[in-house]
Amino acid sequence: MKLNIFLITLLTTFSFLQAQNSTQTPFVLGSISGKVIDKNSKQPIPYVNVSVKLEGKLITGGITQENGSFTIKNLELKEYTVEFQFMGYKKQIVAADLSTNKNVNLNTISLEEDAIQLEGVEIVKEKSTYEQKIDRKIINVGKDLISAGATAGEILNNIPSVSVDAQTNAISLRGNENVRVLIDGKPTNIDPAQLLKQIPSASIKQIELITNPSAKYNPEGMSGIINIVLHKNANKGFNASINNGVTFAKTPKVNSSFDMNYKVGKFNFYGNYGFNHGLQKNRGFVNSHQPNADKTVDFNFGNKNTSHLYKIGVDYYLNDFNTLSVYTNQNLFLSSGNSTTTVDYQSIALSDIIQTNKSHNKNPSGTYNLDFKHKFKKQGENIELEANYNQNKGTENARFETFTNTSDLVNLNDINNINNNTKINLDYTNPLPKDAKLETGLETRIEDANNNFDKNQSFNSDFNYKRTIHSAYVTYGKQWTKWGYQVGARFENYTADAKFDAVDTEDTNGNGNTIEIIAGNFNDKINTVYPSGYLSYKFSDKNTFNFNYSRRVDRPSIGQVNPIREWSTPTVTSVGNPYLKPQFTNSFELNYTRKTKIGSISSVIFYRIINDEITRLVEVDPNDSNRNILSFANFKDNNSYGAEVSANLDFTKWWSANIGTDIYFKKIRGTVTSQFVEKDISIFNGRINNTFKATKNLRFQLFELYRGPEQGLQFLRKSMYKTDLGASYNILKGKGTISARASDIFNTMNFSFDGTLPYKQEGAFYWESRSVYLGFNYRFGGGKNAALQRKQRDKNETQGSGGMM
Template identity: 50%
Template sequence: MKKLIFICSFIFTLTAIAQIPSESNPIENNLKTGVISGIIVDKITNTAIPYVSIIIKNAEDKIQTGGITDDEGSFTIKQIPEGESIVEIQFIGYKTEVKKITISRVNSKIDLGIIELKEETSQLDEVLVVAETSTITQKIDRKVINVGKDLTSAGTTASELLNNVQSVSVDSQTGNISLRGNENVRVLVDGKPTNINVADLLKQIPSTSIKSVELITNPSAKYNPEGMSGIINIVLHKNANIGFNASINTGLTMGENNRFNGSANMNFKTGKVNFFANYGVNDGKNDNYGVVERFDNNSVQNFDMQDDSNSYLLKVGADIYFNDKNTFSFYTTQNSRDNIFNGNTKVTFNNVLNSNSQMVVDGESDTKAYNFNYTLDFEKKGHNLELEANFSDSESPELADYQELIRPYDLTSNYNDIVKNERGTRLFNIDYTNPLSENSKLELGLEARFNETRNTNVTTQHEFIYDSNGNLIDDGNDWFETKLKDYTFFEYNRDIYSAYVNYNQKFNKLSMQLGARFEQYEVDGTFVKGNETINYTDDIFSIYPSAFFTYNPSDKNQFQLSYSRRVDRPSIGQVNPIREWSTPLITSVGNPNLKPQFTNSYEFNYTKQHEKGSFTLGTFYRRVNDNIDRILNVDPLDEDKVELSFNNTESNNRYGFEISSNYRIAKWWRTNASFDLYTQKESGIANGEQLEVTNNSINFRLSNNFTATKNLRFQLFTMYRGGGESIQFKVDPMWMINTGASLNVLKGKGTVSLRVNDIFESMKFKFKSENPYPSTGQFNWESRTAYIGFMYRFGGGKNKAKGRKSRDKNEAQNGGGFI
């Protein structure tokens, strides 16, 4: 701990020396002739305190310079401008002392003497104040759920917290997020896209770091139009307090396997620089198992899978406030993941074991990202220009081994895949905002995105070895040799150039936003398998308009009507025409003829604030053209197998409504409930047959938070997720009941959490289908688990962070946090 404080204090010293005079701040151009000195001691023990932060401010509360005390508690700070200044003396766990000084040519050296610091037992309250209950606010283009203690205690990570947010579902098996039942959703953190796998990222963000969750179900033209169901933006608490602040979070999940997660968040702000660092780790195993039964050939596939993985996430960066008008921010994110997947599949026909195959995949991934941001604020409030650049590169090699475990060996089923995946992303954008008047605002922006993907797959096949007499050599070792069987390669590049314009106007109680985004989308792909080469190109220009109208008849009532056009473009996995083995009876193949699907989305929302909480009612309609859907066809190479691919169905209409409420039933009992019902009409062709289906689904959540004492809380959470139906599958509903408790310890600086998920082990994925073959299936995972966690927060200092506009947002945010 002492070394950590010393490092942060040393950084403070360097930045204090590096203060840059600015013409926009005339006080900084005064003669810097002043010198102050003193000794800092503990009031009770009278011992010297090393590494104490000394901050010098002018009368306008702007930081001029600073320093730290040495091992003897002494300090000397030079080059203090003439005039009145304020000296703030800060140290972790102590009350901040404030002294006023006046530097002049006559009195340029001031000795403050011995300064006694008192211990601060309630300093933590200045760092973070979280409301008792969550609230909902409907803004011009988003619904904002301000996270209170009722949602924070619902989960230890962002992934678990989001599963308690209305309209949002997190798959307990895969970690995939869906919004209004659709997984085609973008996830942003502080308004920025993430280059890290979303499921991994959300497990690393502590729920206590989340300030609010923004549901942008109908995004405006300012946003990237990809993501049919909308955008989920996670807003983190501003972590730019003066001085040093940190939190440590760790936990253990116990089920069929034990899994560990931990994270540490730190920041140090001094002078004009805010340094931040975040580190998170997840380690453990997950078991999954399932069965698929076909009735046409009396076959049964039994799956037993285990995923053993560990992942690490590090983010380090800084915000540099040159002056009130210029801010520069940079950070790097380093993410690594090691993974061993072990899957066993048994296939029986008429109760006779026909195949017992094993797949072992040893994979890893490394992602490195770098972000640079510069913001220029003009004289007029809200008038600014923001430049941003993102660079991201990742590598994810794999070694997959497929073996048939039944003798006599069928060596055509024994082979290895050596896979090399490389991806690179470059993003450059400019955002300009100009308030034309008190009631109007103009937003303009340009963006260029370049995505490159390269994949190489070498397949080696085992072949029999015979002796000179033609007999198979089978001594347990030297009975086969490995030869090159197949080679595949694909390169897939996407370039997107876009520009947007938004105009905002307020008429008394009515607010309006009109906008349009213009995009040029270019794709160039090459797929190679052996001697076969397939080229894929696409070149599309599209316009994405948006319109929002918000009416506030009073402070407690709000109505909103909105429209936007969005797109879902085929991914590389959906268009890759190279056939891949999935299971002994299923082969996966992409469709290079896939077209983008476009969505026209309409929404109406009403929000009512009342004394004990809030109430929101919303309805929506979406018209999807050329809907991309997953299709199972009879495998043209083997009619006993099925081929998993993708196709554009004729149309897809989705409409529904949702109700949500936060309500304080009693002083000790608060509830957070949401209900949504949506209908989806879909038509398309599968196996040459025209199919049409209407799917109705109901989802319900109820979270109860009980306050037993000031430091002890209990929670009971219930969820019901209705079944679904597509043109080929019917999925059964799922439900879950969780319970938990949290206890504040160590004078409020620590929190112990206990939780049991899926008490009745009712979460399972169960389906049935009649096309292409009559079949049923069910998959289970480790849904019933117990969790114990501990979080400790330490640090001090009042929040003096300078907010700045974050990309893809209309609010000020800091540069720190997980991204």
């Protein structure tokens, strides 16, 4: 414990020392304002970069608003130059002398199109960039991350704070798997582990890590929100990009994506399509030293997965104040699997077991979204109505054949799932005088799930689950001089109802079987307030502090409450617990960002107080002492804390790197075979992604990852690490890119463990970690980027649709 406190104190002291070594800027009163328009069309240009410089040195800056206007405040009364830059336009520089007039209005700045620049193509940056906002970290995905992975799961594993289990694809944020994954700011019923396999890396524009969301957002997920933003161009005319890649491991795997948009008149049509296909092979073993039943269990898995993901949408600009948008996301995931599990007992008194499993899964899902936004004449004031419907269907047809020394047994399992999610929200934003802002909103969310299980073509069990959430929020924020704050609260009315029916066959008198219908009902009603608060202080242009707090909730997922088996092996069966209660978390964060000459460094310290924690439960199967039941249960209060340091640095003109380290401390609790277990654990991770610029068009990447050992309830997972090498080369005047990557070149990534509960055991699992990837990306189009107001809609999606999730 002393070591844990020492590490946290050391990181905190380091951050504050950096701040103290910087110089403060004096209190300033001047401002520069104006409006930027297109020289030919006379239309305002939003999102133009405005840079204020003093003697050639960047002092501060900003971007233009939707109407092209901008205001840069808190400037010393000196003579400045102001630069205006935007893709597709020539740079323009004007003078602004605040020494004679403290409030300079540059009036109208006209930018001229630059015919030399690439026309109409959304350029993917060479290097990924990180932005620290008051409530989130934004990763703008560049070619270095794209070449580092073929799918969303592989990209996320290269980002600080995030870990993706290479075997199960389970995602965790800051060492915790209670995290929400959104697509374009919208919820989805698709299991995140499956979703990450479906999204090609080249379709991803940004990744947002919202570790402590405000009251404006849905409070689910203890660790926060990961929002994956897909490309959506805003260019005139037709613009598109195509990506193809092949991964060579034990078997080849292909991935492709196509992104396009067509902007004409008042309409903007856009869409993208992603395809992944390949055979995955995994293997593993577990040696169990169970009293009087020592055994070795060998696993071999083979899964052929095919996924199709596409998004189609249209924006219609009724006029300058009203925009109507419609889009749909569609996913189809097909999987066929073969597995063999061999149980070899050392005792000749016990029969060895060989179980084979052949399964077929089909999971189609669809999201349908309608959005209407009205902008008032007052700058920044708007109201937005959004309706979102998501349906996810899933079928599994599995055949289990179990062979022993004395018998052969065949079981057919058929599982059908239908999950529906309807969300309607209304959001209102009103900028107030003196740099203040008020935001309010209402939301209704209805989720229902129906799951049934047939065994050997006869009814076995059925589970129905429905929950309804009505909520309202209000937030108020204000910015003045170097300080900024935001406070808010979210009010929720939550109801849940569940019903479980099952057939139980038991031998009551030794002469025959009787059939009994087991029925269970569960309901819950909770009224809760979720407060949040943010405080920021800009110590200087190079040093910023943020402190924030929010209350979060982890409601049990469908998988956690569904008593129908999730998966089964000859020794373990995983099922849910319909009586689980939500767990609540009070989360605190202190963030410090330091800008240097070579980049930015961000450090974070966080602390969480967890009530009614949901954790794993391992029990002996009452019907078979050689089998375990894996489920979930609520335990008493808990806490966790940790620290992170990340940096985005340019060491030289030819060498840059994204670096991240994190350490987490927490207490884990659970029950293993009726024995309560409690342990203090720590988790350390580190990663560095280097980019080397050999020539104007040639880049090399070197990625290294270390994941420290992690103590679980039953076993200690040993440390693992890997090294990746990659390269990318621009061709066709920058419109095409060839990329290559060799992953885990030393073949060191595997999941190995030692355990002591409920008995001594050791084992390891291996997957196709060592691989070679080859890819090609091509961007084309004939329109110019006019930065039309549809980009505000894109920005709203990036920032969570300006509303509630």
